[in-house]
Amino acid sequence: MKTIVFDSGPIISLALNDLLWILPDLKKYYNGNFVIPDSVKAEVVDNPLRTRKFAFEAIRVEGMITQNVLEISRDDNVKSQSQDLLTLANSSFEAHGAPMQLVHTAEMEAIVLARELHADAVVIDERTSRMLIEAPDNLKNLLEKRLQTKIKVNTSNLERFRSLLSSVKVIRSAELVSIAYSLGLLDKYLARNGEVPIGKKKDLIESVLWALKLNGCAISKKNIDQLVKWLLK
């Protein structure tokens, strides 16, 4: 069965922008499973339900779970492999002789789950996890620039980390929303008497991508402009 795994970031981005409703339609179109590890569920439902600030968003995410739009995976094997990968990731870069703890165990769980399920993609909005998988050299440069400190790379750990995740492909909530736009799912925001004013479509996709960015999706202004251009072609 085709699968896409979700990290917490994209769910948070979609929930904060009241865009969770696109998921059922996207899933239908994808004709596969949307899966989250239970650690992600804890972060997007259980924890915020204990607060007032994001409880309403959490209820809406919970609704996606009860409707089986998002399925929860509880897999001890994934948990144990995530710990191993976490150790590799958090011992790959050193500053001042100390290993830098860059990522959290729950971030690893979504990635490992994607690998174990042979998922088409894992949806991650978070910059550091994405860089670790796709461009660890960039991460080293970022750390050196920001910390103004020489970063020592444990090459064997990093290589092992990368080889274990070489099959994992990453997309972001920005791509999901772009697909929703391509499928005409967002037209309802514009439709007037059944007609969609063509001139407004650029405003629509631009504003939705900016809304995601403003709620934490790691996407640059330049990248938004590019996506808008490609989508309007």
Next chain:
Amino acid sequence: MYEKVCIDLTDVLNNVLKGLRHEAKIDFIPLSDHCIHCASVFQDPASLQVAVVVYAIGKIHQRIDSESQRLKLEKQLISLFEKCVDHLKNNNEKGFLETMRKAFDVIRVVDKNISMFVDEVLDKAKLTKGIKIFRHGISVRKTAEILGISSWDLMSYLGKTQILEEENLREDPKSRFLYAKKIFDVL
């Protein structure tokens, strides 16, 4: 405690003490930022506590209208921070953290008129420091864990900053976009 952390925190607290004793004009906010370097690398609670407390002092100090209240706060903080410096000298991390906690309490009850503001400042301090830690390359969730805040808060705050514009992520957005279209079978 790491030696570098001890040295940096001693330096920061000595400067804070100079400011509180009016021996020099000290801007507390940059001092708070200085702790973030250690907080990002070593992720030690001591650096984080100092970063948050010093930021809060920077924001609150000038808001206290009553001269006597301000002098009282300065006196209490001077005494506590002197103890903290001693704890650092003796590498007594436990004593240091306990004393810093007392500093938090002192700030919280400083003035009834600004107690709401203090809570807001402490929350804001965590988010502000969180953004700085994220800027240093630590992931959102790890940063949230370090500071005891939620990813929801951090993500919505992060999006309003310019951090991601400052970074040249050197990604291949076109491939990502085309791949997304491929898996959804969108032509």
